[in-house]
Amino acid sequence: xxxxxxxxxxxxxxxxxxxxxxxxxxxxxxxxxxxxxxxxxxxxxxxxxxxxxxxxxxxxxxxxxxxxxxxxxxxxxxxxxxxxxxxxxxxxxxxxxxxxxxxxxxxxxxxxxxxxxxxxxxxxxxxxxxxxxxxxxxxxxxxxxxxxxxxxxxxxxxxxxxxxxxxxxxxxxxxxxxxxxxxxxxxxxxxxxxxxxxxxxxxxxxxxxxxxxxxxxxxxxxxxxxxxxxxxxxxxxxxxxxxxxxxxxxxxxxxxxxxxxxxxxxxxxxxxxxxxxxxxxx
Numbered sequence: 001x002x003x004x005x006x007x008x009x010x011x012x013x014x015x016x017x018x019x020x021x022x023x024x025x026x027x028x029x030x031x032x033x034x035x036x037x038x039x040x041x042x043x044x045x046x047x048x049x050x051x052x053x054x055x056x057x058x059x060x061x062x063x064x065x066x067x068x069x070x071x072x073x074x075x076x077x078x079x080x081x082x083x084x085x086x087x088x089x090x091x092x093x094x095x096x097x098x099x100x101x102x103x104x105x106x107x108x109x110x111x112x113x114x115x116x117x118x119x120x121x122x123x124x125x126x127x128x129x130x131x132x133x134x135x136x137x138x139x140x141x142x143x144x145x146x147x148x149x150x151x152x153x154x155x156x157x158x159x160x161x162x163x164x165x166x167x168x169x170x171x172x173x174x175x176x177x178x179x180x181x182x183x184x185x186x187x188x189x190x191x192x193x194x195x196x197x198x199x200x201x202x203x204x205x206x207x208x209x210x211x212x213x214x215x216x217x218x219x220x221x222x223x224x225x226x227x228x229x230x231x232x233x234x235x236x237x238x239x240x241x242x243x244x245x246x247x248x249x250x251x252x253x254x255x256x257x258x259x260x261x262x263x264x265x266x267x268x269x270x271x272x273x274x275x276x277x278x279x280x281x282x
Contacts, residue, residue, distance in 0.1 A: 002029035003193045005200070006040040006052025010147040011223055011234075012074050012082055013053045013181060015243055018219045019207035020200075028196055037105045037146075037181070050189035051200065053181045055107035060257050063270035067190060069183035069201050070274050072208065073245040075252075077177045080167030081237050083108045084150040086133065087142035087162045095122035100129045100136035100143040107180050108146045110266070111166050114259045119173040137161075148227060151237075155229070176252035177242065185275055197275065208243045215239075 005025075007017060022032060033049060041058035043049045045065070053074065059066055083105075087094060094116070101109050109128075116122050129136055129143075133153045136143035144166075145153050154163060170178040183204065185197055211219050216238040223234050242249075250272060260266040 001192065002031060003051065003189060003196055004049045005030055005032050006044060006049040006054070007032050007034050008040060008053050008181065009034045009036055010082070011227060011237075012080075012147070012241055014219060014223070015208050015211040015216065015238070015241075016053065016072060016183065016204045017207065018222075019210050020203050025196070025200065025203075030196065037107075038103060041106060044184070044186065047186065047188070050193070051183070051185045051197065054184050055105055055181055056179050056253060056256070057107040057110050057260070057266070059182050059184050060260070060266055060270040061106075063272070065186055065188075066184040067187055067273045067275040068245070069185065069204065071245050072183040072201075072204055073179045073243060073249060074181040075177045075179040075242045075244070075249055076167040076171070076240060077242060078168050078171045079165045079240055080178070080180065081154070081165065081240055082148075082150045083111070083144075083146045083166045083180065084154055085112060085142055085144050085164040085166065086137065086153055087164065088137070088160070089141065090162055091116075091164055092120055092122065094124045094142055097124050097141035098139075099124045099126050100140040101126050102131040102143075102145050102149065103128050104131055104149070105146045108144060108166060110260050111170065111178065111256070112144050113265060114256070114263060115166065115169050115173070117263050118259050119169070151229075170256075174252065174255055176255055177249050178256065179245070179249050179253050182245065187273075190275065201275065211238075212243070 037055050040052050041054050044052055044054050045062050131145055131149040167178050220234045261269055
């Protein structure tokens with residue numbers, strides 16, 4: 001059975017995929033399948049996708065099925081720029097108010113709930129909706145958006161809307177990085193396709209390094225064609241994201257899961273298993 005590779009349809013994970021030799025990989029019979037995070041999470045759990053940059057929360061829910069690619073993630077030490085709460089009032093005034101949640105991501109939704117309950121000490125009402133800035137705020141006091149939806153919402157710069165960056169709020173309260181997505185592989189796929197997975201790990205690691213080395217210049221040229229905006233914005237955005245998965249990242253993830261478990265957002269604490277590879281120099 002060929003390897004199915006999930007590819008998140010957001011720019012934040014692009015450095016891990018930008019320089020992949022997709023034609024070479026596809027010649028093995030593998031397929032790249034673009035998905036929004038929530039759908040990728042579901043299809044990975046069902047076994048329809050073997051490898052993908054899934055949300056950290058989705059990994060936590062099914063960690064027994066997955067192994068992590070080492071030193072690859074989508075994380076920040078502070079602002080992320082693409083996971084934003086837009087509110088008609090100050091955040092501490094949202095107790096008992098209504099917040100519309102994006103249907104596109106589990107990690108960000110739980111992160112918001114943890115921040116509001118653990119750090120701000122409030123309990124709003126939530127409703128999950130298809131991400132649409134105007135529709136969400138027309139019937140709610142605040143809304144959570146991620147990815148390009150959040151970025152374009154931020155570009156509006158509306159004077160009567162408060163904008164809160166969840167990465168910044170997390171770091172201010174924990175002094176730890178927040179990891180939003182991890183590169184996970186299903187354990188049953190490792191048994192079938194270990195050599196190809198090793199090749200993908202090497203190429204993703206090299207892609208991360210190459211995009212960082214040239215300041216994301218070539219990649220940003222591509223992003224400008226597909227998403228618009230200004231080069232300076234995208235340069236600042238990508239420079240703010242960290243693509244490693246160090247011991248400190250794992251410490252931050254464990255803190256996130258501990259708080260999610262404390263407030264009953266997850267049923268058990270996950271186990272962390274890494275993909276064992278034989279090739280050297282990674």
